[in-house]
Amino acid sequence: MAQTDTTEHVGLARVLGPAHVWALGVGIVLVGEYMGWNFAVGKGGAYAALMACWFAGILYTCVAMIDSEVTSTVAAAGGQYTQAKHIVGPLMAFNVGLYLVFAYTMLEAANAITVGFLVDTVATMSGHEGGLDQRPFIILSIMFLAWLNYRGVLATLTFNLVITAIAFTAIIILFLSTSGILGMGEMNHAALMSGQAAMPYGWLGVLAAMHFGLWYYLGIEGTTQAAEEVRSPARALPFGTLAGVMTLAIAATLTWYVCAGLMPWEYLGQSGVPLFDAARLSGSTFLMVLLGIGTLFATLASANGCINDASRAWFAMGRDKYLPGWFGAVHPKYRTPYRAIIFLVPIALIFALGAPLDQVITFSILSGLLEYTFMPLNIILFRRKWPLDTIKRGYEHPFHPLPAMVLLGLCGLAFFAVFLGYGTQLVAMIVFYIVVSLWFHFWRYRFVNRGAQFTMPWPKPRGY
Amino acid sequence: MDMWNLLELAAWGASALFGLFIVIDWIRTDSTYSEEILMSSREGELEAMTEESHRG
Numbered sequence: 113m114a115q116t117d118t119t120e121h122v123g124l125a126r127v128l129g130p131a132h133v134w135a136l137g138v139g140i141v142l143v144g145e146y147m148g149w150n151f152a153v154g155k156g157g158a159y160a161a162l163m164a165c166w167f168a169g170i171l172y173t174c175v176a177m178i179d180s181e182v183t184s185t186v187a188a189a190g191g192q193y194t195q196a197k198h199i200v201g202p203l204m205a206f207n208v209g210l211y212l213v214f215a216y217t218m219l220e221a222a223n224a225i226t227v228g229f230l231v232d233t234v235a236t237m238s239g240h241e242g243g244l245d246q247r248p249f250i251i252l253s254i255m256f257l258a259w260l261n262y263r264g265v266l267a268t269l270t271f272n273l274v275i276t277a278i279a280f281t282a283i284i285i286l287f288l289s290t291s292g293i294l295g296m297g298e299m300n301h302a303a304l305m306s307g308q309a310a311m312p313y314g315w316l317g318v319l320a321a322m323h324f325g326l327w328y329y330l331g332i333e334g335t336t337q338a339a340e341e342v343r344s345p346a347r348a349l350p351f352g353t354l355a356g357v358m359t360l361a362i363a364a365t366l367t368w369y370v371c372a373g374l375m376p377w378e379y380l381g382q383s384g385v386p387l388f389d390a391a392r393l394s395g396s397t398f399l400m401v402l403l404g405i406g407t408l409f410a411t412l413a414s415a416n417g418c419i420n421d422a423s424r425a426w427f428a429m430g431r432d433k434y435l436p437g438w439f440g441a442v443h444p445k446y447r448t449p450y451r452a453i454i455f456l457v458p459i460a461l462i463f464a465l466g467a468p469l470d471q472v473i474t475f476s477i478l479s480g481l482l483e484y485t486f487m488p489l490n491i492i493l494f495r496r497k498w499p500l501d502t503i504k505r506g507y508e509h510p511f512h513p514l515p516a517m518v519l520l521g522l523c524g525l526a527f528f529a530v531f532l533g534y535g536t537q538l539v540a541m542i543v544f545y546i547v548v549s550l551w552f553h554f555w556r557y558r559f560v561n562r563g564a565q566f567t568m569p570w571p572k573p574r575g576y
Numbered sequence: 577m578d579m580w581n582l583l584e585l586a587a588w589g590a591s592a593l594f595g596l597f598i599v600i601d602w603i604r605t606d607s608t609y610s611e612e613i614l615m616s617s618r619e620g621e622l623e624a625m626t627e628e629s630h631r632g
Contacts, residue, residue, distance in 0.1 A: 121613075122613055122616050122617060123616075123618070124617065188619045190619075235580045238580075240578060240580045248584050248585075248587035248588045248591060249584075251591045252587040252588075252590055252591045255590075255595050255598075256591075256594055259594040259597060259598055262598055340619070431615075431618075431619060432619070437615065440615055440617065441614040441615050441617075442614065442616075442617045444605065444609050444614065445605075450602065454598060454602055457598075
């Protein structure tokens with residue numbers, strides 16, 4: 113076997129800046145503004161969706177602050193998995209690693225299904241008869257993005273930066289054009305949100321809307337997966353993550369404002385592509401094309417970021433032998449976790465081609481919710497074991513432990529909201545994680561690199 | 577056969593090409609480099625606070 117002369121050692125490439133971190137986080141999430149969030153309107157009306165937007169905004173601000181502090185200190189691939197490994201313990205780390213991989217792979221599959229649907233919609237609108245075979249477009253989106261991820265992280269996230277910026281700009285332009293700031297205002301909030309339409313299902317509707325309120329921000333925590341590939345983790349990760357959550361809060365509020373002012377809640381609550389529908393209602397061909405492109409770009413950016421994040425989590429677990437060590441390989445030329453990327457392609461294809469969209473999305477949300485529930489526990493233990501005066505953080509989040517307590521409370525609320533609509537799936541998924549935890553504890557843990565898995569040069573935890 | 581049918585065929589073809597590139601490069605890489613090099617990545621080699629990870 114030929115050995116390379118110059119490469120004695122191969123690791124992931126440290127080539128990313130704060131803008132790439134922003135593009136990774138916002139890129140994964142922005143599709144939630146283009147579709148999905150509006151089912152919150154169907155659950156409880158437009159006001160309920162706005163309250164869900166703000167509650168979820170608080171939840172994710174807590175997530176971003178906690179994540180920024182921990183990950184600016186635990187700067188390694190795997191994100192929350194690596195945090196859990198260092199701070200809580202192996203069993204928690206194994207579970208968190210699986211939450212990450214499932215949440216991102218399912219979301220990638222859901223995005224690919226959406227690409228197929230969008231292409232089909234455009235074909236129908238352009239006069240194509242007899243329907244379109246969506247499968248080649250679903251497969252192409254996954255194969256193209258897997259290829260891009262395989263070839264290198266810099267090109268992958270630069271691509272995400274460009275298409276995410278276009279999709280975000282499209283929302284701003286739609287808002288400016290329809291709100292009356294540029295040209296005639298078309299908003300009709302007063303008529304569309306008064307009387308019975310204000311809160312059609314009362315406060316229970318508000319609670320039920322929380323489930324889909326998560327869509328405004330779901331995935332922003334994925335920025336941590338870039339930790340081993342950014343040039344300056346202590347600066348770029350907090351900056352990119354916090355700028356990302358602010359971007360999303362703005363995009364979410366503008367999206368709600370435009371859509372709730374143009375469509376009655378009964379229609380908006382069932383729309384497949386609410387921002388695109390809002391553009392169509394404006395009567396402007398330019399806005400329609402722009403938001404159509406924005407929808408496609410947001411979907412691709414999300415799938416692209418998901419491949420990046422799922423593969424880093426899978427790779428990190430392989431490197432520590434939580435999974436077969438074979439997955440811990442890095443490509444010597446492209447400096448990517450290529451075996452992890454390859455392994456997850458057929459899994460994404462199976463779910464994209466064989467599972468219904470709502471089930472795939474629900475599985476993704478539930479895995480994400482379990483991950484958020486771990487975060488308060490993580491930060492409380494982190495601060496207790498390594499107080500502020502023992503380790504220098506790149507970012508220290510304020511008001512501890514208030515964000516952790518708020519996050520825990522909101523997670524409990526969101527679990528109840530999910531239980532109202534998807535109780536069976538919630539129970540099935542918890543049973544799944546209990547079974548794999550038993551497998552890890554009684555079988556897999558004997559293969560783990562126990563001595564080598566704690567890599568941070570920290571002092572001994574307080575109390576040990 | 578209209579433009580959309582042609583696009584369907586093009587999408588199948590492009591998917592196969594991307595898949596082929598990945599598989600060929602994967603086989604070539606695995607047969608060119610030793611497992612020792614491919615698996616040589618180590619966590620935390622250049623973590624955030626290398627210079628000043630301890631306070632005081």
